[in-house]
Amino acid sequence: MTEATARTSEGTVLSPFSKMLWRHHGEPGMLIPLLQAAQDAYGYIPSLAIEQIAEVTAIPASEVFGVITFYKQFRLLPLGKYVLRTCKGTACHVSGAELIAQTVEDELGIYPDETTKDGLFTYMVVACLGCCSLAPVVMIGDQAYGRLTPEKVRKIIKQYRRKKEQAA
Amino acid sequence: MREVVVGLGACGIAAGGIPVYDRLKELIDPQKDQAVLKQTGCVGMCYREVLVEVREQGKRTLYGDVTKERVDRIVEEHLRAGKVIEEWKVGEENEVLAKQKRIVLRNCGKIDPFSLDEYLGVGGYQALVKVLNELKPEQIIAIIAESGLRGRGGAGFPTGTKWKYAAAAKDQHKYVVCNADEGDPGAFMDRSVLEGDPHSILEGMAIAGAAIGADHGYIYARAEYPHAVRRLRHAIGQAEEKGYLGNNILGKGFNFSIRLKEGAGAFVCGEETALIASIEGRRGMPRVRPPFPVDSGLWGHPTCINNVETLANVPWIIINGAKAFNIFGTGNSKGTKVFALAGKIKRGGLVEVPMGISINEVIYDIGGGTISGKPFKAVQMGGPSGGCIPAALGDTPVDYEKITATGAIMGSGGMVVMDTDTCMVDVARFFLNFTQNESCGKCTFCRIGTKRMLEILERICAGKGEEKDLLTLAELAEQIKSSSLCGLGQTAPNPVLTTILYFRDEYQAHIKDKKCPAKVCGALVDYVINSELCTGCGLCLKACESGAISGEKKKPHLIDPSKCIKCSKCITVCRQGAVEKR
Structure with missing residues (x-):
């Protein structure tokens, strides 16, 4: 990683993260x-x-870590190429989300919060994606898929696998 | 010039709105077809997404269930030959809208959320102009107080009173915070407003700022809503550029800027003190109140926190007056309420109804009843803090006090409809699992009590319930309610208490008879293959890991109940829907 050098050497391409670090002047929050x-x-x-x-904000690393582990969004391990989220909101739950989740687990061969061996999918279960009228819903990356059946889920996952093969 | 408008709220996009939009863009030639392509936010009829509307002089046609493939015919027949395709039209639109009154959703599904001009075209920012030109802060607050507007986030605190307290607080800096951390599973009202009409929220916040004397605003939005965040950001940029936000707004010496903060995924951050902690960059844990945020909130300054829907009402009230608002509704519940209709409902989507209308009217007259045609059994209101209202109480009006009397709460507006195929014990377990996961862990009773309740419910669902369990649940519920700091814990037992109150026989069936009447709880049902539907394809046989399925090719298969571990794998692979739970 080049973060440390990116902050000091001019002309190095900065990621948005480095830019924020660089420009941080102790604004609160x-x-x-x-x-x-x-x-x-x-x-x-x-x-x-x-x-x-921790260095630029002068917040102890332990406290930074505490904030990271409090929020579900943050991860301490690398993600797969696609993040697959199955929705377990109320509407999805009463419309058969359990079966969809089961199908995803079978198809990917992993449990929630795990990543497939090929690094293609990270699978998560989330509380609600807000697309309740399309229940049950699965989201891959930013793309939501609604009104799912186990068969449709398998098809969608296969499409992503094919995409990867074509790219290879 | 005709307009072709595609509904691109998150629902529309999820249903395939982008390919439809792209195909229309490819086909429509603005010159030749005399038509322009536009996009809008949530139209409200999510069950018919993707929706495409053709607006011609004095006439509008709404097409539902549009796919990329259907676009060609719409362009050919409607736009070029002038012939409306009757069979694709949304025929029931009038029925759906008849009992609705759209104040909050006034622009949703009508204007392009990315266009400030369109918002200005429907009277946008006129309320802010009026406030800055004609009204003193106390007059603004008086109008809002007279309108009877109450907080739409769930608790229903009178907005005028909150503003009065915030205005009275003495400090150099004050803040307005828009709570857009819509976390209730089964609710998507705020998301639709943010996506469909982002400027109305900015305008509402600026008015609140003028009323209480704040110069900064924060929108705390859920990170799970990428489209809403994008549109808000865009809208803030536009408003700053045109001088509706920033320094010396409209030349009146009023400064107000808005920052967007993305949440990081914690349900408890919908609670106001937790939300403040999260904006400040800390773990989002609630604290003891008082002091209330209106006295000491963000970074210790007076802070007025309002929900998205509340703020969306504000510009409308300023323009139309308090009386125009409070003619709708009942004694203490004025105006309208937006509901997200979901679950086993025929016409799921976003509806806005005048307060006082009955739950039955919302479900039957607007929602069209259950999608399965089976009897409506209960409706869940208020999410994890609310409860299940049984069909027998369907005449209950939409009114803060009347709904609270049933044991549920008005909540933020999630309305999840359940039919006879829904197991109420399972629903209670579902919600408790949610609150248990989301408990921040600060209060012992919320942290451990919910865990104990969940364990009992899981045991009941697994067929290992005991007679004394219901008593223990009630006891734990009381303790959690009385010993938790914030709303999350205080209301977490509600889904359990209401289901025990109204569906005690279902609990008894699980506990005594070891039966799940709705055939949901896996451990209490038998998996059977319907020999009339089974084609003998062998997929289930291959999938079954416990070797419980047998049968010859092309002949109906059988499940051996003594080997079946009820894992549902056979159900997920069967294409005929032949595996049934009995």
């Missing part, structure tokens, strides 16, 4: 936006980023 920027840049929050954030 910047911890969470900094963590969000780090996660955007790396897909997770590497330990080096925790150190750097």
Whole structure:
């Protein structure tokens, strides 16, 4: 990682995270936006980023860590290429989300919060995606898929696998 | 010039709105077809997404269930040959809208959320102009107080009173915070407003700022709503550029700027003191009140926190007057309420109704009843803090006090409809699982009490319930309610208490007879293959890990109940829907 050098050497391309670090002048309430920027840049929050954030904000690293673990959005491990979220909101629950989740687990061969061996999918279960009228819903990346059946879920996952094969 | 408008709220996008929009863009030639392509936010009829509306002089046609493939015919027949495609039209639109009154959703599904000009075209920012030109802060507060507007986030605190307290607080800095951390599972009202009409929220906040003397505003939005965040950001930029936000607004010496803060995924941050902690960059844990945020909130300064829907009402009230607002509703519940109709409902979506209308009217007259055609059994209101209102109480009017009397709460507006296929014990378990996960852990009773309640409910669902369990649940519920600091814990037992109150026989069936009447709880049902539907394809046989399924190719298969572990794998692979729970 080049974060430390990126902050000092001019002309190095800065990620939005580095820029935020660079420009940070102790404005209050910047911890969470900094963590969000780090996660955007790396897909997770590497330990080096925790150190750097602690340094510029003068918040102890232990406290930064406490904030990271409080919020579900933050991750300390790298994510797969696609994040697959199955919705377990009320509407999805009464419309068969359990079966959809089961199908995803079978198809990917992993449990929630795990990443497939090929690094393609990270699977998460979330409380509500807000697309309740399309229940049951699964979201892959920013794309939501609604009115799902186990069969449709399998098809969608296969599409993503094919996309990867074509790209390879 | 005709307009072709595609509904691109998150629901529309999830249903495939982007390919529809792109295909229309490819086909429509503005010159030749005399039509422009536009986008708008949530139209409200989510069950018919993707929705495409053709606006011609004095006439509008709404097409539902549009797919990329259907676009060609709409362009060919409607736009080029001038022939409306009757069979694709949303015929029931008038029925859906008949009992609605749209104040909060006045612009949703009508204007392009990315266009400030369109917002100005429907009278946008006129309320702010009026406030800055004609009204003193106390006059603004008086109008809001007279309108009877109450907080739409769930608790229903009178907005005028809150503003009065915030205005009375003495400090150099004050803040207005818009609570857009819509976390209730099954609720998407605020998301639709943020996505469909972002400027109305900014305007509402600026008016609140003028009323209480604040110069800064924060919007705390859920990170799970990427479209809403994008549109808000865009809207803030536009408003700053045109001088509706920033320094010396409209030349009247009023300074007000708005910052957007993305939440990081914690349900408890919908609670105001937790929300403040989160904006300040700390773990989002609630604290003891008082002091209330109107006295000491963000960074110790007086802070007025209002919900999205509350703020969306404000510009309308300023323009139309308090009386125009409070003619709708009942004694203490004025105006309208937006509900997110979801679950087993025929016409799910976003509806806005005058207060006082009955739950039955919302479900049957607007929602069209259940999608399965089976009897409506209960409606869940208020999410994890609310409760299940049984069909027998369907005449209950939409009114803060009347709904609270049933044991549920008005809440932020989630209305999840359940039919006879829904197990109420399972629903209670579902909500408790949610609150248990989301408890921040500060208060012992909320942290451990909910865990104990959840364990009992899981045991009941697994067929291991005991007679004394209901008593223990009630006891724990009382203790959690009385010993928790914030709303999360104080209301967490509600879904359990209301289901025990109204569906005690269902609990008894689980506990005594070891049966799940709705056939949901896996441990209490048998998995059976319907021999009439089974084609003998063998998929379930391959999927079954416990070797419980047997059968020859092309002949109906059988499940051996003594080997079946009820994992549902066979159900997920069967294409005929032949595996049934009995």
